[in-house]
Amino acid sequence: MLEAAEVVLARDGLDASMREIAEVAGVGVGTIYRQFPTKEALYQAIVVDRMRRLADRAGELASAADPGAAFFAYFTTIVEDSTVKKVLVDALATAGIDAKAGTPDIKGAIEALLVRAQEAGAIRADVGMEELLALLSATCLAAQHNNWDEGLRTRTLGVVFDGLRPSGPVRRTGASGA
Numbered sequence: 808m809l810e811a812a813e814v815v816l817a818r819d820g821l822d823a824s825m826r827e828i829a830e831v832a833g834v835g836v837g838t839i840y841r842q843f844p845t846k847e848a849l850y851q852a853i854v855v856d857r858m859r860r861l862a863d864r865a866g867e868l869a870s871a872a873d874p875g876a877a878f879f880a881y882f883t884t885i886v887e888d889s890t891v892k893k894v895l896v897d898a899l900a901t902a903g904i905d906a907k908a909g910t911p912d913i914k915g916a917i918e919a920l921l922v923r924a925q926e927a928g929a930i931r932a933d934v935g936m937e938e939l940l941a942l943l944s945a946t947c948l949a950a951q952h953n954n955w956d957e958g959l960r961t962r963t964l965g966v967v968f969d970g971l972r973p974s975g976p977v978r979r980t981g982a983s984g985a
Contacts, residue, residue, distance in 0.1 A: 808834065810832075812850075813853055823846075825839050825846060858911050864881065865881055866916060868880060875929025876929075877920060877924070882968070886947055886960065889947035917943075930971050930972065942967060942971075946967055
């Protein structure tokens, strides 16, 4: 049901109907309402499921043979996932529901991927979690706001990734960037 709801939500946005979700899931609308008494409850379940899947993916990549490739793959996954998640988060916010409630915190998993990639020499040593989260947020917001197609997303991520890779000696800069 959650997969069907994601498909319908991606297609119809917040106008998605529980009846349409039930049809795509191949169940009766009553089945949906028994599990999720409101549309908001269904949206919350989707967000929790998506975040769990992102946390699981980070865990899988944490032991990858190529830490740099794992890091960049995960960054890409988050950006790809962000557009659908944004629709859900907006729907929950409109309903006055905390989108983060019940979701796993994935910052530790992201940091583990970052540290491994830095130790492997794939990411600049002067990139900390603060910078990484700023880049992730900015990239996700731009992708959402401008509805990037796959080509633009790939090209833009290439530019971002080039900025994260070491290009010779690097030094940590102050907050002003000087």
